[in-house]
Amino acid sequence: MKIIVKKDYESLSNTAANIIKEEIEKKENFLLGLATGSTPIGTYKELIRFHKEEGLDFSKVVTFNLDEYLNIPYTNSNSYHYFMEENLFKHINVPKDNIHIPDGNAEDVGKFCREYDKKIEDYGGMDLQILGIGENGHIAFNEPDDELYLGTHIAGLTESTIKANSRFFDSIDEVPKKAITMGIGSIMKSKKILLLANGEKKAPMIAELLKQEKVSTKIPASFLLLHPDVVVILDEAAAKDYLKEV
Numbered sequence: 723m724k725i726i727v728k729k730d731y732e733s734l735s736n737t738a739a740n741i742i743k744e745e746i747e748k749k750e751n752f753l754l755g756l757a758t759g760s761t762p763i764g765t766y767k768e769l770i771r772f773h774k775e776e777g778l779d780f781s782k783v784v785t786f787n788l789d790e791y792l793n794i795p796y797t798n799s800n801s802y803h804y805f806m807e808e809n810l811f812k813h814i815n816v817p818k819d820n821i822h823i824p825d826g827n828a829e830d831v832g833k834f835c836r837e838y839d840k841k842i843e844d845y846g847g848m849d850l851q852i853l854g855i856g857e858n859g860h861i862a863f864n865e866p867d868d869e870l871y872l873g874t875h876i877a878g879l880t881e882s883t884i885k886a887n888s889r890f891f892d893s894i895d896e897v898p899k900k901a902i903t904m905g906i907g908s909i910m911k912s913k914k915i916l917l918l919a920n921g922e923k924k925a926p927m928i929a930e931l932l933k934q935e936k937v938s939t940k941i942p943a944s945f946l947l948l949h950p951d952v953v954v955i956l957d958e959a960a961a962k963d964y965l966k967e968v
């Protein structure tokens with residue numbers, strides 16, 4: 723793992739966006755894996771700025787999102803469809819047909835999940851996956867458990883994730899309890915992974931993750947330690963406990 727610590731959220735976001743830009747410019751039909759949550763918003767803002775000010779072209783980029791709540795209307799501002807449209811897609815020139823987000827309202831969700839991973843493979847595999855991390859070490863909606871799924875699947879959210887995500891909803895009761903998520907295997911197949919974390923709430927988990935000597939399904943992000951090309955970008959607040967130990 724390559725670990726980069728930046729002073730603040732702005733420079734973290736700028737660094738992440740620069741890496742993504744460099745990768746996109748290297749290859750036609752680039753497969754970009756996108757994440758939601760508050761962490762990547764600054765990175766998306768920078769990518770939008772690169773598009774508007776420097777002509778960064780998304781017309782040949784194909785995107786796949788990590789996850790989506792189950793049975794949430796896409797007009798709901800908490801749906802990941804809505805989030806992506808507002809925070810990225812409507813500001814750049816990625817063709818609608820190139821955008822893929824798990825369909826939490828699919829008639830046959832199981833079939834949808836199986837086809838989602840196949841689609842990524844048919845396109846030639848993910849080139850770069852952006853990831854945030856939950857305070858409990860989850861990535862996408864792969865929550866700590868005795869076993870983890872490899873492929874895209876329906877996942878139950880843990881109490882701690884429901885609580886963490888309730889900050890976006892009017893009340894905790896409105897947070898969906900289930901989601902579609904890419905599995906650990908789908909994520910690990912990406913050629914390159916960017917893991918982003920900011921803010922001191924993430925500091926204990928980042929320290930825990932980076933000192934791991936074993937992989938554990940209790941810390942789903944620990945599987946990233948097996949991947950040959952992961953760049954972890956932190957701000958000083960998220961790196962604080964880790965830096966205390968090195």
Ligand SMILES: N[C@@H]1[C@@H](O)[C@H](O)[C@@H](COP(=O)(O)O)O[C@@H]1O
Nearest residue numbers: 758759760761854855856862863
């Ligand atoms: N499913 C998402 C994850 O993909 C995200 O990485 C995580 C952290 O969110 P945030 O970036 O808001 O801290 O929470 C959510 O549950």
